[in-house]
Amino acid sequence: MSEVISIANQKGGVGKTTTAVNLAASLAENGKKVLLLDIDPQSNATTSLGFSRADYEFNIYHVLIGSKKISEVTLKTKVKGLHLVPSNIGLVGIEKEFYNPRRRNRELILKEKINEISLRYDFVIIDSPPALGPITINALSASDSVIIPIQCEFFALEGLAQLLNTVSLLKKTINPKLKIKGFLPTMYSSQNNLSKQVLADLSHHFKDKLFHLKKAKECIVVPRNVKIAESPSFGKPVTEYASASKGSVAYRDLATVIIGS
Numbered sequence: 243m244s245e246v247i248s249i250a251n252q253k254g255g256v257g258k259t260t261t262a263v264n265l266a267a268s269l270a271e272n273g274k275k276v277l278l279l280d281i282d283p284q285s286n287a288t289t290s291l292g293f294s295r296a297d298y299e300f301n302i303y304h305v306l307i308g309s310k311k312i313s314e315v316t317l318k319t320k321v322k323g324l325h326l327v328p329s330n331i332g333l334v335g336i337e338k339e340f341y342n343p344r345r346r347n348r349e350l351i352l353k354e355k356i357n358e359i360s361l362r363y364d365f366v367i368i369d370s371p372p373a374l375g376p377i378t379i380n381a382l383s384a385s386d387s388v389i390i391p392i393q394c395e396f397f398a399l400e401g402l403a404q405l406l407n408t409v410s411l412l413k414k415t416i417n418p419k420l421k422i423k424g425f426l427p428t429m430y431s432s433q434n435n436l437s438k439q440v441l442a443d444l445s446h447h448f449k450d451k452l453f454h455l456k457k458a459k460e461c462i463v464v465p466r467n468v469k470i471a472e473s474p475s476f477g478k479p480v481t482e483y484a485s486a487s488k489g490s491v492a493y494r495d496l497a498t499v500i501i502g503s
């Protein structure tokens with residue numbers, strides 16, 4: 243059975259897609275079979291891996307409405323071992339389906355679909371949209387755990403209580419196994435006092451939920467790194483675009499911790 247991990251935070255632009263793409267690629271680099279599932283209508287994960295609309299006819303929307311099987315929309319990426327379920331702006335139409343009161347188990351639609359392919363992959367990584375609406379609820383309901391990227395900027399922890407409440411509510415109701423895998427500080431600048439303050443706040447409140455390589459004193463932080471920002475425009479994960487960059491090292495370290503946990 244695959245381990246299903248959502249990357250979620252309803253705040254926009256905190257590094258969810260970057261984390262989903264690069265963690266998925268780093269896990270695949272380690273020989274794992276990985277499915278990256280793009281469930282954001284912005285479809286940034288799909289674009290980051292070099293796919294444009296002309297490259298695929300069907301996407302996660304067709305899976306969720308039941309007209310295609312997940313295996314029928316899955317694309318092979320250029321990264322060995324990494325497959326992608328693409329998304330598309332048309333996914334916004336799914337909200338209607340999710341809110342249909344006659345639809346039973348609306349929160350579990352995605353989970354049912356993932357169950358179909360769960361024996362084929364070691365990991366399923368889900369890139370969710372910047373909202374706590376039904377799409378993200380479906381992602382969390384289908385997941386064993388969630389990684390929460392936290393941008394090391396002002397307002398970083400704003401809205402976090404709401405996300406944590408949602409996770410604990412889902413845990414008490416439809417997904418008892420859901421865990422917080424950890425918080426990942428992103429876009430960290432060592433020159434910036436604000437970055438240091440956010441990291442200090444995170445360490446203070448969630449010390450046990452930061453990612454650590456074995457024996458390392460410092461937790462894993464993703465630095466603000468120009469190679470990370472450039473790589474999507476080349477359709478590649480940073481681990482392939484700039485393999486030795488600090489950004490690659492951080493995401494590889496994260497994959498090492500995830501594989502070992």
Ligand SMILES: Nc1ncnc2c1ncn2[C@@H]1O[C@H](COP(=O)(O)OP(=O)(O)OP(=O)(O)O)[C@@H](O)[C@H]1O
Nearest residue numbers: 254255256257258259260372429465466467470471
């Ligand atoms: N560590 C980093 N260093 C430099 N740029 C970064 C880093 N992480 C992310 N970025 C850039 O910041 C922007 C936002 O990142 P990303 O798209 O991953 O956030 P997101 O949380 O998925 O956004 P959304 O909420 O819109 O889905 C992107 O342009 C991305 O390339």
Ligand SMILES: [Mg+2]
Nearest residue numbers: 258259282286
């Ligand atoms: Mg995104």
